[in-house]
Amino acid sequence: MRNFKLITYSALFSIIFCTTSNYAQERSLLASGAVPVLVASDYEFTEGPATDKEGNVYFTDQPNDRILKWSAEDNTVSVYMQPSGRSNGLYLDNEGYLLACADEKNQLWRIDADKNATVLVTNYEGKKLNGPNDLWVDKKGGVYLTDPFYKRPWWDHQEPEQEAKRVYYLAPDQKELRVVADEFVQPNGIIGTPDGNILYIADIGDKKTYSYSITEDGSLSNKTLFTTLGSDGMTLDDQGNVYLTGDGVTVFNEQGEQILHIPIAQKWTANVTFGGKEHNKLFITAMNSVYTLDMNVRGVQ
Numbered sequence: 001m002r003n004f005k006l007i008t009y010s011a012l013f014s015i016i017f018c019t020t021s022n023y024a025q026e027r028s029l030l031a032s033g034a035v036p037v038l039v040a041s042d043y044e045f046t047e048g049p050a051t052d053k054e055g056n057v058y059f060t061d062q063p064n065d066r067i068l069k070w071s072a073e074d075n076t077v078s079v080y081m082q083p084s085g086r087s088n089g090l091y092l093d094n095e096g097y098l099l100a101c102a103d104e105k106n107q108l109w110r111i112d113a114d115k116n117a118t119v120l121v122t123n124y125e126g127k128k129l130n131g132p133n134d135l136w137v138d139k140k141g142g143v144y145l146t147d148p149f150y151k152r153p154w155w156d157h158q159e160p161e162q163e164a165k166r167v168y169y170l171a172p173d174q175k176e177l178r179v180v181a182d183e184f185v186q187p188n189g190i191i192g193t194p195d196g197n198i199l200y201i202a203d204i205g206d207k208k209t210y211s212y213s214i215t216e217d218g219s220l221s222n223k224t225l226f227t228t229l230g231s232d233g234m235t236l237d238d239q240g241n242v243y244l245t246g247d248g249v250t251v252f253n254e255q256g257e258q259i260l261h262i263p264i265a266q267k268w269t270a271n272v273t274f275g276g277k278e279h280n281k282l283f284i285t286a287m288n289s290v291y292t293l294d295m296n297v298r299g300v301q
Contacts, residue, residue, distance in 0.1 A: 029241070029251065029260055031280075031294035036264055039070065039290045040077045046285035047233070048134070049273040050090035050098065051299065057275040057283045058098060059290060060087045067100070067111075070290065072277050077290070081115050086154060089134035089233070089271075094141050101132035101145070104154060108132055108145060108170070120174055121145070127161035129168075134189055134233060134271075139196045141172035142218045144180070146187040146201065167201055169218045180220045181212065189234035189244070189271075194300045200242055204230035209244060227256045233271025233285070237297040245269040249284060264291060274299020 044063040051057050055072035058080060066082035067090070081087075085102030087109070093099050098111040099120075106129045108121035120143075123129065130149035137143050145168045149160045167181040167190065181187070186205025192198065192214065199220060202209040207230045212220040231244035240254045248269055251260035266286035274295070275283040282293040 029237075029295060029297055031296055034294040036262065036284065036291040036293045039075065039292055041289040042077075043068075043288045043290075045270070045287065046290050047270045048088050048090040048101070049233070049271050049275070049283050049285055049290075050092050051273050051275045051279065051283070051301075052092050052096070053301070055276045055279055055281075057273060058090050058092075059271075059283075059285055060084065060090060060100075062086055062088055062103065065104075067098075070275065070283065072275055072281075075292075081111065085109055085117065086152070088132070089146075091135050091137055091143075093137045093143075094139070099135060099137065099143065101135060103131050103133075103152060106131055108135070108143070121168075121170060121177055124162065124168065124177055124179075128157075130160040130162050130165060133187075136190050136192045136199070138192060138214070138218065139194075140218075143170040144168070144190055144192065144199060145170065146190050148184075148186040148188055148205070165205075167220075171218065180218065181223070189231040191234045191236055191242070193236065193240070200226060200234060200236075202231035202234060202244065204232060204246070206230065209234075209242075225256075227252055227258075232269070233273075235273045236300050237274065237295070238300050239297050241297070243272050243282075245272050245284075249282070262293065 043061040048060040049057050057070040067080045067084045069080040086104035087100040088103045089101040091099045100109045102109045109117045130147045133146045135145045148165050166179050169180045184203045188204040189202035199212045209226045211224045211226045213222040235243045242252045244250045248264045249262040264286045269286040271285045279299045280295050284291040
């Protein structure tokens with residue numbers, strides 16, 4: 001009986017400790033009194049936020065074929081580029097170029113400061129990609145690219161040319177595109193750790209998110225289930241927490257434990273990043289709107 005009591009008390013202490021610890025961790029993420037603030041709601045469907053060094057955020061309104069820019073200086077939004085190749089996911093590369101998943105012709109673009117677009121990827125083994133969706137750039141300048149298939153009204157074709165929905169890696173010299181992960185239902189959100197060791201890939205079609213080890217040549221190994229929740233877009237903070245989207249924003253620590261849920265007053269939250277001058281504003285794209293939320297943590301570049 002004594003041993004049973006000891007085990008019971010020990011288990012109870014563990015539950016209380018873990019609950020208290022997670023609560024404290026949850027509270028520490030948000031700035032005091034912070035709530036999501038609506039920045040603008042003049043769009044059809046917002047996606048693909050990407051942050052530059054100054055904390056400005058570029059995002060897309062794909063149905064209206066435009067890239068917009070939120071200013072960290074004065075909290076205003078302006079049209080950055082239109083047309084934009086029906087851009088979806090965006091990311092700033094290591095040289096400051098804006099990379100865009102140009103969905104109109106199933107391509108990957110690099111956009112310079114004068115808004116000139118260079119096509120980096122047009123196909124894989126002579127066949128069109130399904131529809132590049134989201135991307136992440138590693139320290140060497142290599143690009144990881146998710147390629148699900150969502151039928152678009154501006155396409156002539158009805159079926160994908162690729163046999164599978166995969167994740168590709170474009171080598172830093174931009175000469176080789178290769179498959180680094182497959183066996184997905186619908187791969188979507190993707191983000192890597194700043195040290196270049198771990199890559200997170202969300203299979204939104206299977207309601208799962210995985211972590212992978214990144215090898216020296218950019219290949220992926222050690223596929224591990226991170227959480228049984230998929231995601232549209234995703235980001236990381238400087239504490240290593242992973243932010244998934246869909247029903248608001250759900251935050252997990254590095255162990256895959258949920259530590260925070262941020263409700264958003266929209267049916268769907270598509271993507272998320274950190275912006276602002278101090279990179280401590282969570283920038284959220286959701287349906288026809290974009291929001292910011294003050295945080296106690298910062299984003300990583």
